[in-house]
Amino acid sequence: MMERKFMAEPYKTKMVETIRMTTRQEREEAIERAGYNTFLLNSKECYIDLLTDSGTNAMSDNQWAGMMLGDEAYAGSVNFFELEKTVREVYGFKYVVPTHQGRGAENILSQIAIKPGDYVPGNMYFTTTRAHQELNGATFVDVIVDAAHDSQNEDPFKGNVDLKKLQDLIDRVGSDKIPYICVAVTVNLAGGQPVSMENIRAVRELTKKHGIKIMFDATRCIENSYFIKEREEAYKDKSIEEIVKEMFSYGDGATMSGKKDCLVNIGGFLALNDEALFQKATQLVVLFEGMPSYGGLAGRDMEAMARGIRESVDYYYIKHRVEQVRYLGEKLDLAGVPIVKPIGGHAVFLDAKRFLPHIPQDQFPAQALAAQLYILSGVRSMERGIISAGRDAKTGNHYYPKLELVRLTIPRRVYSYAHMDVVADSVIELYQNRNQITGLEMIYEPPVLRFFTARFKPLT
Ligand SMILES: Cc1ncc(COP(=O)(O)O)c(C=O)c1O
Ligand SMILES: N[C@@H](Cc1ccc(O)cc1)C(=O)O
The missing domain is CATH 3.90.1150.10 (Aspartate Aminotransferase, domain 1)
Known part of the structure; x- marks a missing residue:
């Protein structure tokens, strides 16, 4: 196909929504x-x-077809198992707790992982993420590179974590006061800026030494993967799916707002690798969202999200x-x-x-x-x-x-x-x-x- 500077739509329109004109x-x-x-x-x-x-995505015919296969059982819906399988296969996390949207997952993660007086470093704050951390008694500490705060700095990875800022925080408060670092891929408030694979790997090395977990904010992880493919030499021949998998292999879990890169209108989840943390999460999800096999979502929504995840790595x-x-x-x-x-x-x-x-x-x-x-x-x-x-x-x-x-x-x-x-x-x-x-x-x-x-x- 002819290469163009700006690719034309790789889809065609099957249904339209009329826009109202105003004066x-x-x-x-x-x-x-x-x-x-x-x-x-x-x-x-x-x-x-x-x-x-957020939630404003147009779903595909394939997702809408999946909506008709919604299994609306109160417990053990087939669509949950499909979602769980998809998250395992595409993102590589072991355990999945569905939530009504991203902040539902942030609420649960903050409650199970944070103690009052803790510090949670992050590559720039996000409003709801920081609010949940603070609600649970933590202080958010911004450890993003300085370039992120400068709108004219053209660094290709302005979402990166500044390792020195992270090390300084560890030295100042001690690693036992830092339950995890939140690494957002991409960084919404910095302008949708990506984090490089090299940086994620370095954050893993540093946090491993100190027993600190990495929890991703996975909300725009596909966009982040595309930028890695485009800007990081070693990844130019890798597929989006390979890049996403590798990125998350360095983490312990993730909160996800499915309303963005999972291509749906509602939905999210908390993904974890640690069984004990997962157990705690399932104890809370029943209180705030619903059974661990639906977490505030209809079966059809979980099916649409599973299908959206697979489409998004195209x-x-x-x-x-x-x-x-x-x-x-x-x-x-x-x-x-x-x-x-x-x-x-x-x-x-x-x-x-x-x-x-x-x-x-x-x-x-x-x-x-x-x-x-x-x-x-x-x-x-x-x-x-x-x-x-x-x-x-x-x-x-x-x-x-x-x-x-x-x-x-x-x-x-x-x-x-x-x-x-x-x-x-x-x-x-x-x-x-x-x-x-x-x-x-x-x-x-x-x-x-x-x-x-x-x-x-x-x-x-
Ligand atoms: C980076 C980021 N994290 C978390 C959230 C929270 O997700 P949700 O709106 O699905 O609660 C959003 C959007 O709100 C976001 O952009
Ligand atoms: N996450 C969504 C919705 C949202 C908007 C603003 C917020 O501060 C919080 C949530 C967004 O970034 O657009």
Whole structure:
């Protein structure tokens, strides 16, 4: 087949969902009603919905066919065994506890592995992951490489763990206070940046010496594997499946939000290798999710997830996915719009600090930018900056993250290159008129995970 810079879709359309068009006036009213928070818009008010790549995947005909084979027995569903077999074969973990989504697995892992006073290092925080760690009495410690906090640093593996930071933490608090390190592949909040195999191997060597476990956040592991194939010489001839397997062979377990790289709309799981930990997890799953053989999911959902996992390791699927994201990113970059580089696996991130240098961080530049993009074009994006970072529980002050970003997240197998053109043209137009954008004031702030429901009004 002809090689192209940006691969055309390796699928064709069999069913469509009509998108509703809106007027500027409707959008102005909608965003005001939503308190200038894109999370609070109704989906029917959005033209191109790039809020998230979570649960927004288009399933295949093969997955939908699997849905008809749902075994909805309360216990021992055949679809659970299929999921368990798939996770063992594709990812290589021994034990699988299904959960309703990723945070269900984070909840269980945090409860079984963390004691109050512990420290959990991670390659940058993720909102729900850190919230569960803190809820169980741990302190999260960011051990990602410094490059990750610099939107213009073009290091190919900005998700890597900084081994010195990890060693310093071990020296400072002692390894008995570190139950595990959470290694996210890829790193969502750094811009969808990957971790190299070399780095994962080095983290394994270091943690092994100190008896510290590695728990992956496997959410976007297929995207990570693609980047390893593309950027790490020794892996260029390996298959995606071989790379995923090797990556996870260095770990002790993983939490998975199936809503991303497992190509489903709902679902997740906790995977473990240690039998005793697995036993503890099954004791908790019955309390929070359901029987260990369904964990909050219908049989049909487990079947769709098992099939999605197998589809996701297809080279052409993931090549197209990453190239579609890159197509949008390169268009913006060529027009001079400040974005996080290199372009990540699931999204293009606008650098709001550089887009709107006239708005101070405590007037929420990324939130303001997301609201204005919506008003201009109906494109829904998400703030990933000071509001997402929340407050320091001890001092009550805002965290001031170095990265103040707007995320344009691309759902899998949903939008076309023409949609990407619309998004790029809208962002470029906004960039040309950026001086007219003003900051926001927060008028309602919930105590946890505030970005989901906080409300704002424009500063004039
Ligand atoms: C990196 C990462 N980890 C964990 C989660 C939590 O998963 P879920 O939304 O399925 O609860 C998400 C998304 O929310 C994520 O992006
Ligand atoms: N994990 C999903 C959904 C989500 C969004 C924001 C969050 O802070 C938490 C969850 C995402 O990254 O899009």
